[in-house]
Amino acid sequence: MSRGEYSRLPLYALSEPTPNPQSLSEEPGSPRQHFVDDPAHSAHRWRRIWFSVRYNALRPRTLLLLLKIAVPCAILLALSxxxxxEPHVELAFYSRDWIQSEIEPVLPLGGCFNADRISxxxxxxxxxxxxxxTEVHTGIPTRLGMDCYDFAGTINDEAVEAARAPASGEGDTRTVFHTYWxxxxxxxxxxxxxxxKSYFATQDLTATRLVLWSNGDLTGNSILKKWLRRYPDAFELRVVDYNELATDTELEGSSLLDAKDSRAWIDGDLVRLLVLWAYGxxxxxxxxLLTRDLxxxxxxxxxxxWDCYDKAYFPFNGALMRFRQxxxxxxEAFHIMATSQPPRTGSTDWGALLYVKLWRRLVAASIPPFKILPWCFTDGRSCRLDNRLPDAFVADPKNGKWTMGLGREVGGGLDKALSRVFSVHLHNQWEKxxxxxxxxxxxxLKRYDEKLALKRDSGDL
Structure with missing residues (x-):
């Protein structure tokens, strides 16, 4: 064929692309097939993906976007x-060594209930x-609604005269109320x-007497002088003499009588037991603040x-307590104090811990234990948000409500609850x-003043 001649070659349809030989599957064992299926190559690819995701996730813009999504979702989930x-969460941590040494052992009584040792x-x-x-044990927890306040209302004043008892065996018919400063x-x-004022306004002053104990002389205080003049038979001041009060107890002459701390917890717990022992x-x-006749x-x-939840190792409180002379x-309480480790500074070792030790020893010896007043009788703040007393140091809400639709007005739900319980415990907070x-x-407070004004007008001076 000459240079000027040519022949037309056949053309392939564009719709039928020529297959790429490299796209065809290689035979097993070929180098290409080995590279694709190599696990090391796959792991490397996932590592690249992971590092890429982590890099992008740590960028401030990405983090901000995630927070904008996560925070509202978390809030919505919590509200839902x-x-x-209804959550109930309370965390407390106790040393296992302390539990094993102070809580678990139930030691024998000291013999105070033996017939030859009863005073x-x-x-x-x-x-x-x-x-x-009267019955003061509810039999079941009173955490729900107004159950505790309603139960307090079952203790009526008809039992007042029947319940009164002489303070001692020496003919003194007055019951002595003790406090300490x-x-x-x-x-x-x-x-x-x-x-x-709460004592003078709520208690029968012909059947009781209030003694204010202190560690120093209070006779020069102008406030106390006023009440001493007004109620000479129902009020007196005394200075604590630990050795005298501890006569005929296992603490007599003990160095433990000198124990005290900066918050008056240890010596306060000691004084209450000593004065009740000596005088009942x-x-x-x-x-x-006392709210009704005890x-x-x-x-x-x-x-x-202590509260409506019955703390595991501290279920009892001595803010209001009653024992006979x-x-x-x-x-038995003094026996435990004398034979145990000294109280820790700032602790309730001679308070709540002592009471639970004593209670367990009593029941182990088949001795009927002392009674436990329900929480609201004396400390209505110590329960759930929906049934505890309002904070005494916070102003009333604008709607005037307490809880469960009950009001705070005179004659309202809160007023009725206060008329049934016996005391309101303010837990110090003296600066408020x-x-x-x-x-x-x-x-x-206004009612105390009103009652005391009426008593003044009736000639109780």
Whole structure:
């Protein structure tokens, strides 16, 4: 064929692309096939993907976007959970060594309930085994609604006269109320005076007497002078003499009588036991406000429930307690104190811990234990958000409500609850003032002043 001649070659349809030989599957064992299926190559590829994702995720813009999504979702989830579920969370950590040494062992009693050791001033047949006119044990927890306040209302004043008992075996028919103030910690002022006013306004002053104990001389205090003049038979001041009060106890002459701390916890716990041993009667903490006559309770010897949740190792409180003169319960308490480790500074070792040790030893020896007043009787702040008393130092809300639709007005739900319980425990907080016009002022303080004014007009000076 000459240079100028040519022949037309056949053309392939564009719609039928020529297959790439490299795209065809290689035969097994070929180098290409080995590279694709190599696990090391696959792992390398995933590592590159992981590093890429992590790099992008750590960029500020990406983090901000994630937060904008995650935070609202978390809030929505939490709100949805609260609408469906009622959380109950309380965390407490206790040393296992401490539990094994202080809680688990139940040691024998010290013999105070033996017939030859019962004081002639203590009538065990009447005090422990005799018939009672009031019931202070609910039998079940009272955490729901107004159950505790309603139960307090079952203890009515009809049992007052039947429940009254002489303070000692020496013919003294007055029940002694005791309280304590440390003169070296703070001055006795108007805040402390409210306990005195609550006592004078709510208790029968012909059947009781209030003794204010202190570690120093308070006779020069102008506030106290006023009440001493007004109620010379129902009020007196005394200075604590630990050695004298500890006579005939296992603490007599012990160096433990010198124990104290900067918050008056240790010496306060000691004083209450000593004065009740020596004189019998009722102990009430200075940071309390009495709300009704305690007479229906006085046939019992008791401490109080710490709160409505029954703390595992500290279920009891001594802010309000009652024991008879030379009670064997107190004798056993002194035995525990004398044979145990000294109290830790700032602890309730001679308070809540002591009471639970004593209770367990009593029941182990088949001795009926002292009674436990339900939480709301004396400390209505110590329960759930929906049924505890309002904070005494926070102003009332604008709607005037307490809880469950109950109001804070005179004659309202809160007022009725306060009329049923026996005391309000303020838990110190001495630096705080009661809000003007608040529920404490309206439902308690003003009424104390009104009752005391009426008593003055009726000639109780």
């Amino acid at each position: 959970t609260l609408l469906i579920w 002639p001033r203590y009538n065990i047949s009447k005090a422990i085994y005799g018939p009672k006119h 440390r003169t070296d910690l703070a001055m006795f002022g108007q805040r402390q005076e409210w306990l005195l 009667g009722v102990w009430v903490d200075m940071d309390s 007479a229906p309770l006085l046939e019992h010897e008791f401490v109080t429930q 030379h009670s064997p319960y107190l004798c 003032a009661f809000p003007a016009g608040g529920w404490v002022e309206r439902l308690l």
